[in-house]
Amino acid sequence: MKKIFLSENDMPKSWYNIAADLKTAALPPLNPGTLQPLGPDDLAPLFPMALIEQEVSMEREIPIPDPVQEGLKMWRPSPLIRATGLEAALKTPAKIYFKYEGVSPAGSHKPNTAIPQAYYNKLEGVKRLSTETGAGQWGSSLALAGQMFGLEVKVYMVKVSFTQKPYRRSMMQSWGAEIVPSPSSDTSFGRAILEKDPDNTGSLGIAISEAVEDAAQRDDTKYALGSVLNHVLLHQTVIGLEAKKQMEIAGDTPDIVIGCVGGGSNFAGLAFPYLRDKINGADIDFRAIEPTACPTLTRGKFAYDFGDMAQMTPLVSMYTLGHSFMPPGIHAGGLRYHGMAPMLSHVVREGLVDAYSYHQVEVFDAAALFARTEGIIPAPESAHAIKGAIDAAVEAREAGQEKTILFNLSGHGHFDMSAYDAYFAGKLSDYRPSDEDLAEGIAVTEGLPPV
Amino acid sequence: MKKIFLSENDMPKSWYNIAADLKTAALPPLNPGTLQPLGPDDLAPLFPMALIEQEVSMEREIPIPDPVQEGLKMWRPSPLIRATGLEAALKTPAKIYFKYEGVSPAGSHKPNTAIPQAYYNKLEGVKRLSTETGAGQWGSSLALAGQMFGLEVKVYMVKVSFTQKPYRRSMMQSWGAEIVPSPSSDTSFGRAILEKDPDNTGSLGIAISEAVEDAAQRDDTKYALGSVLNHVLLHQTVIGLEAKKQMEIAGDTPDIVIGCVGGGSNFAGLAFPYLRDKINGADIDFRAIEPTACPTLTRGKFAYDFGDMAQMTPLVSMYTLGHSFMPPGIHAGGLRYHGMAPMLSHVVREGLVDAYSYHQVEVFDAAALFARTEGIIPAPESAHAIKGAIDAAVEAREAGQEKTILFNLSGHGHFDMSAYDAYFAGKLSDYRPSDEDLAEGIAVTEGLPPV
Numbered sequence: 001m002k003k004i005f006l007s008e009n010d011m012p013k014s015w016y017n018i019a020a021d022l023k024t025a026a027l028p029p030l031n032p033g034t035l036q037p038l039g040p041d042d043l044a045p046l047f048p049m050a051l052i053e054q055e056v057s058m059e060r061e062i063p064i065p066d067p068v069q070e071g072l073k074m075w076r077p078s079p080l081i082r083a084t085g086l087e088a089a090l091k092t093p094a095k096i097y098f099k100y101e102g103v104s105p106a107g108s109h110k111p112n113t114a115i116p117q118a119y120y121n122k123l124e125g126v127k128r129l130s131t132e133t134g135a136g137q138w139g140s141s142l143a144l145a146g147q148m149f150g151l152e153v154k155v156y157m158v159k160v161s162f163t164q165k166p167y168r169r170s171m172m173q174s175w176g177a178e179i180v181p182s183p184s185s186d187t188s189f190g191r192a193i194l195e196k197d198p199d200n201t202g203s204l205g206i207a208i209s210e211a212v213e214d215a216a217q218r219d220d221t222k223y224a225l226g227s228v229l230n231h232v233l234l235h236q237t238v239i240g241l242e243a244k245k246q247m248e249i250a251g252d253t254p255d256i257v258i259g260c261v262g263g264g265s266n267f268a269g270l271a272f273p274y275l276r277d278k279i280n281g282a283d284i285d286f287r288a289i290e291p292t293a294c295p296t297l298t299r300g301k302f303a304y305d306f307g308d309m310a311q312m313t314p315l316v317s318m319y320t321l322g323h324s325f326m327p328p329g330i331h332a333g334g335l336r337y338h339g340m341a342p343m344l345s346h347v348v349r350e351g352l353v354d355a356y357s358y359h360q361v362e363v364f365d366a367a368a369l370f371a372r373t374e375g376i377i378p379a380p381e382s383a384h385a386i387k388g389a390i391d392a393a394v395e396a397r398e399a400g401q402e403k404t405i406l407f408n409l410s411g412h413g414h415f416d417m418s419a420y421d422a423y424f425a426g427k428l429s430d431y432r433p434s435d436e437d438l439a440e441g442i443a444v445t446e447g448l449p450p451v
Numbered sequence: 452m453k454k455i456f457l458s459e460n461d462m463p464k465s466w467y468n469i470a471a472d473l474k475t476a477a478l479p480p481l482n483p484g485t486l487q488p489l490g491p492d493d494l495a496p497l498f499p500m501a502l503i504e505q506e507v508s509m510e511r512e513i514p515i516p517d518p519v520q521e522g523l524k525m526w527r528p529s530p531l532i533r534a535t536g537l538e539a540a541l542k543t544p545a546k547i548y549f550k551y552e553g554v555s556p557a558g559s560h561k562p563n564t565a566i567p568q569a570y571y572n573k574l575e576g577v578k579r580l581s582t583e584t585g586a587g588q589w590g591s592s593l594a595l596a597g598q599m600f601g602l603e604v605k606v607y608m609v610k611v612s613f614t615q616k617p618y619r620r621s622m623m624q625s626w627g628a629e630i631v632p633s634p635s636s637d638t639s640f641g642r643a644i645l646e647k648d649p650d651n652t653g654s655l656g657i658a659i660s661e662a663v664e665d666a667a668q669r670d671d672t673k674y675a676l677g678s679v680l681n682h683v684l685l686h687q688t689v690i691g692l693e694a695k696k697q698m699e700i701a702g703d704t705p706d707i708v709i710g711c712v713g714g715g716s717n718f719a720g721l722a723f724p725y726l727r728d729k730i731n732g733a734d735i736d737f738r739a740i741e742p743t744a745c746p747t748l749t750r751g752k753f754a755y756d757f758g759d760m761a762q763m764t765p766l767v768s769m770y771t772l773g774h775s776f777m778p779p780g781i782h783a784g785g786l787r788y789h790g791m792a793p794m795l796s797h798v799v800r801e802g803l804v805d806a807y808s809y810h811q812v813e814v815f816d817a818a819a820l821f822a823r824t825e826g827i828i829p830a831p832e833s834a835h836a837i838k839g840a841i842d843a844a845v846e847a848r849e850a851g852q853e854k855t856i857l858f859n860l861s862g863h864g865h866f867d868m869s870a871y872d873a874y875f876a877g878k879l880s881d882y883r884p885s886d887e888d889l890a891e892g893i894a895v896t897e898g899l900p901p902v
Contacts, residue, residue, distance in 0.1 A: 002524070003524070008454065074825075074826050105828075144826055166868070166872055167872075169872075174822040175826075372625065372626060414866065415865065417618030418617075420621040420622075421620075421621045424621060
């Protein structure tokens with residue numbers, strides 16, 4: 001393991017907006033009522049104007065406000081690390097580098113966008129943010145950011161996680177957020193569900209609906225989302241911008257750039273600044289890694305679809321398994337999402353990024369090897385990127401090529417040790433949805449506008 | 452929060468041995484059979500000769516072998532951080548700096564000594580290490596270090612922790628260690644206890660006895676201890692040596708140096724390089740912070756005593772509550788030890804270091820304030836140092852003095868969230884042993900050689 005640090009002065013001063021460099025634009029989001037392209041007014045009840053502007057901006061560089069830079073300095077710049085231990089174990093001529101986002105207070109890349117989101121809301125007089133969280137990574141990050149700028153934060157946490165992951169809950173509480181299990185009696189949507197089914201254990205779809213309703217109902221409150229949207233991917237580009245400077249210090253350029261994908265933001269954060277080089281002619285291989293259990297890019301359909309199960313969001317063009325698809329209960333909870341960020345879906349569709357999928361057990365095999373050789377216990381989500389990097393390094397060995405591989409280690413696994421318990425006990429299962437199941441899920445997009 | 456990083460090239464090349472600078476020497480350890488000062492042969496069954504030599508060395512600087520430096524580079528140099536958020540919350544004119552050891556793979560300062568211990572054992576042909584662990588910090592660290600140098604590691608984990616802290620167990624398993632709940636059927640001492648009391652939940656005293664027996668019985672195995680001994684404190688001085696360089700970059704020198712104390716190694720690691728300056732005339736205030744529940748320095752007796760309950764260790768001169776003292780079940784498990792490192796006890800006795808104690812709830816109040824202002828959730832042990840720093844900063848405010856405070860944040864609290872749950876639920880209790888309880892514990896030292 002060899003670390004390359006940047007000084008705080010070397011932190012990026014602007015985010016990189018890939019929209020400025022794409023040869024073809026992504027399809028616009030649609031108002032589900034009128035089926036017309038979304039205008040700022042459609043989003044204003046939920047988001048501050050600064051974020052709505054970022055969502056549609058065509059500027060290549062968008063300055064990072066000073067208070068946001070100060071906030072990010074709590075842990076940024078994050079280290080770039082050469083995985084010499086893993087390289088030796090694989091006997092590969094490839095060089096393997098990774099950007100390590102687990103050094104943030106919440107333990108993942110999520111605060112990279114939570115902090116600017118909280119900042120812009122504060123600037124426009126918002127007093128309170130509502131959001132949903134599944135496993136708790138995003139809720140923790142927004143709690144931290146809210147604390148930083150003096151905003152109240154209300155987190156609707158999927159009830160099954162609320163019960164099973166008390167530690168993520170205590171982390172959010174440490175950062176002053178109010179947390180309720182979703183479905184909750186705090187929203188009419190939640191109450192309606194509880195009335196029919198008091199034992200409902202919740203889903204991300206329900207929690208999103210509750211958080212959106214909360215924000216729409218209260219003048220002092222806006223909604224915050226932790227992935228998928230253009231402005232979220234934009235904020236994550238600090239990862240790739242730092243990595244480029246660090247790779248330059250290392251004297252290397254990546255041949256292969258790898259990240260795991262759920263909603264798409266950590267992958268985009270590392271990849272988009274390099275994707276600009278590819279658009280301009282560089283020969284770089286981009287690999288987005290998803291779980292076989294939730295194969296949005298590898299087996300989904302590019303279509304207009306809703307972002308949530310309750311059909312409350314705008315229609316967005318993306319690879320999707322259908323908004324009613326229920327992914328199997330794999331431990332990489334952050335990758336269990338039916339859709340994929342429209343901007344990432346677009347570059348996959350354009351052939352700039354390739355998608356791969358792996359089974360749960362082989363991903364944990366990779367995680368265990370990484371923990372033993374590099375000393376870091378990765379989050380199950382991030383372990384998908386490790387598996388991708390290992391396979392790329394083995395390919396390089398078999399081809400006798402000195403490839404340079406760069407992947408994003410988006411978070412540590414300190415709050416996922418029960419998954420490791422299950423793995424070491426041999427209790428993990430692999431899941432592969434049948435063609436019939438996928439077809440049934442994707443069928444819900446058929447009545448929606450064509451792409 | 453403002454971070455000061457060092458480059459890997461600035462890592463210390465030698466450890467600092469305070470024995471070279473003390474005006475009076477600490478009392479020697481005694482063989483409990485002969486009551487004569489211990490010779491190398493007494494320790495040879497348990498430790499490799501290189502560590503025995505370090506234990507008694509009078510050299511000021513002891514070179515850190517290259518492979519150990521390489522191992523430490525997995526996460527070192529650790530950051531020095533100015534706690535500007537905490538300063539603002541306290542409205543203090545004091546500057547508060549902390550050295551953050553939670554960035555290590557195991558999440559605390561413990562790998563600083565696990566790595567050299569594994570290295571020297573490997574060098575002398577040892578194949579296997581045995582050790583005990585309570586909450587699991589030390590066991591995790593030795594597992595990591597064993598993995599690094601290709602040594603098998605057997606961890607005797609106090610049974611109640613084995614059951615209650617499965618995540619630390621999975622961490623050790625990720626790093627390839629063998630873990631058994633102690634008392635175990637793997638040693639004759641463990642079997643004897645289980646025969647009398649099959650439901651015995653274990654104690655650190657029992658686990659130490661099992662690990663020592665394991666090492667004494669097998670030619671291929673030595674024993675490793677995570678605190679208390681001179682060579683352990685020596686290895687931890689990388690903390691203070693780095694901090695001195697970083698404080699120089701910050702343009703400050705500490706007026707007050709603070710750390711929590713259980714066995715004493717994280718405090719000594721930060722403090723000893725600065726204590727040298729005090730011995731040479733500098734005006735620095737040293738504060739060792741312990742729990743009121745286990746008040747070794749503040750209410751214990753300086754005496755010869757055993758390091759373990761089963762009286763298997765040499766007799767060492769130290770502040771002690773008596774080797775039979777059972778500390779109350781506070782959440783700062785790493786501070787629940789009846790004794791204190793002889794070298795630290797010595798400098799406390801010499802008046803170079805002052806001791807303070809705090810109650811559990813006020814320590815968690817400090818931890819929660821720190822989490823909210825600095826974004827890091829501290830280990831309950833380390834939170835004692837935070838409480839000490841907060842009190843020093845408040846003193847400075849009340850006196851209108853611009854003091855510079857430096858403390859050691861020895862670890863993060865990601866594996867202690869159940870303690871935070873209890874705190875937020877208002878379920879934590881304070882404990883203060885009665886004078887009678889303490890006198891009873893200390894009475895066991897009365898038949899031992901006087902100091």
